[in-house]
Amino acid sequence: MDTIFALSSGAPPAGIAVIRVTGPEAGKALEKLAGKMPLSRKATRAWLRDGKGNHLDDGLVLWFPGPNSVTGEDLCEFHLHGGRAVIEAVEAALAAIPGLRKAQAGEFTRRAFANGRIDLAEAEGLADLLSAETELQRQAAVANAGGLLSRKVEAWREELLRLSAEIEAVLDFDDEDDVGGLPETFFAGLSALTGDLQTTLALPSSEPLREGFRVVLAGPPNAGKSTLFNAILESEAAITAALAGTTRDVLIRPVAINGIPFSLIDMAGLRDQGSDEVESVGIDRARGEIARADLVLWLGEEGQGPEGSWEIEAQCDCADRVAKVSPDFRLSAVTGEGIANLKVALAQYAAGKMPKPGDLALNQRQSALVEFASSELVRAKDETDPLILAEQLRQARLAFDALVGRTSTEDVLDVLFGRFCIGK
Numbered sequence: 001m002d003t004i005f006a007l008s009s010g011a012p013p014a015g016i017a018v019i020r021v022t023g024p025e026a027g028k029a030l031e032k033l034a035g036k037m038p039l040s041r042k043a044t045r046a047w048l049r050d051g052k053g054n055h056l057d058d059g060l061v062l063w064f065p066g067p068n069s070v071t072g073e074d075l076c077e078f079h080l081h082g083g084r085a086v087i088e089a090v091e092a093a094l095a096a097i098p099g100l101r102k103a104q105a106g107e108f109t110r111r112a113f114a115n116g117r118i119d120l121a122e123a124e125g126l127a128d129l130l131s132a133e134t135e136l137q138r139q140a141a142v143a144n145a146g147g148l149l150s151r152k153v154e155a156w157r158e159e160l161l162r163l164s165a166e167i168e169a170v171l172d173f174d175d176e177d178d179v180g181g182l183p184e185t186f187f188a189g190l191s192a193l194t195g196d197l198q199t200t201l202a203l204p205s206s207e208p209l210r211e212g213f214r215v216v217l218a219g220p221p222n223a224g225k226s227t228l229f230n231a232i233l234e235s236e237a238a239i240t241a242a243l244a245g246t247t248r249d250v251l252i253r254p255v256a257i258n259g260i261p262f263s264l265i266d267m268a269g270l271r272d273q274g275s276d277e278v279e280s281v282g283i284d285r286a287r288g289e290i291a292r293a294d295l296v297l298w299l300g301e302e303g304q305g306p307e308g309s310w311e312i313e314a315q316c317d318c319a320d321r322v323a324k325v326s327p328d329f330r331l332s333a334v335t336g337e338g339i340a341n342l343k344v345a346l347a348q349y350a351a352g353k354m355p356k357p358g359d360l361a362l363n364q365r366q367s368a369l370v371e372f373a374s375s376e377l378v379r380a381k382d383e384t385d386p387l388i389l390a391e392q393l394r395q396a397r398l399a400f401d402a403l404v405g406r407t408s409t410e411d412v413l414d415v416l417f418g419r420f421c422i423g424k
């Protein structure tokens, strides 16, 4: 096992930089640079030197002997002055020690997982926490990193083990190869568990929370989409002009409204024929965005928007606008009238479609596994052969194991831990 090191604090220059080292040679590395071993878990001041005795920095060192460290291995930290050259010099001194190398993205967390310090659902929560940009994302990620999902899966798994034990008893003691020997409570338990899985599957998923609720501005050219886009973002992100067909590319901007994460999308105006090839490609892409949207704001002719879209009467400060009979919102991106109302409504609507703080929320990987387990249990309900029934329960349990990472293939782990930055 290599000993790895990485800068775990933010981009330099900064007030302080933290370099972490984990693995069997971590103690040796610490002693080499600091000249002595500090007491464990006590911040200690040290003059750091490289192998040739050159002075590197005056900093603090920390020593966490395994297995009671965050990775489960021997681990040390160097708290340095956060200048680029200081960091480079200390990294070079570490790299010169045999058995040490720079860490890859997510490698610290991967070791914590490999050593049983956290499970996969917690690691996923941790990745979300590090990338959380809005309050709602932070709250959900804190819950998952703290084991909310893991505890739920553990409870499901225990219930399955209990049910499996009842089948084993029938298989051991019953001559008839029939589920008739199973007590009523078995089927009640099976159906309660299936119900719980299905309730969880019906909850809002975590993707819109992570990637932002996708709101698309759609309508014909010149409807005022880009101007509204800029007004919501409060920045001149998109080019606007009186020319029909100004926007061609799809523009996606993240924005938080009342702590709710959104992806706001501006794009080409919809018309049958683009003025040239470039606009036609833009219109094709725009249709694709409408299909993927969580919500469409429709700035076109009343009643002609995609189903479920919000009817927007834009440019309401213009006397010659086409008025709508019953728009959901009447607004002007130029005077600002109606924009605040729209934002409040967007935040409320999206919040209703996203996981609530403290609620369980599954990502695609997790929900595919719960879906699989649930379908096995639904089939099990009508199964009469106890051997097949036992196998169905076992399959469901394997899905739960994969969910928390008791069984996972290397490529699944590569993808998951690749989401982390280096030093985490």
Ligand SMILES: Nc1nc2c(ncn2[C@@H]2O[C@H](COP(=O)(O)OP(=O)(O)OP(=O)(O)O)[C@@H](O)[C@H]2O)c(=O)[nH]1
Pocket (backbone or CB within 6 Å): 220, 221, 222, 223, 224, 225, 226, 227, 228, 239, 240, 241, 242, 243, 244, 245, 246, 247, 248, 267, 268, 269, 270, 314, 315, 316, 317, 318, 331, 332, 333, 334, 335
């Ligand atoms: N008075 C007024 N003018 C507006 C308003 N919104 C947009 N405009 C003007 O309408 C013209 C078209 O606006 P854009 O936002 O570029 O329209 P668009 O829908 O993005 O158009 P394409 O990108 O060509 O599809 C520009 O000249 C804007 O200044 C508004 O609320 N009030």
Ligand SMILES: [Mg+2]
Pocket (backbone or CB within 6 Å): 225, 226, 227, 238, 239, 240, 246, 247, 266, 267, 269
């Ligand atoms: Mg535009």
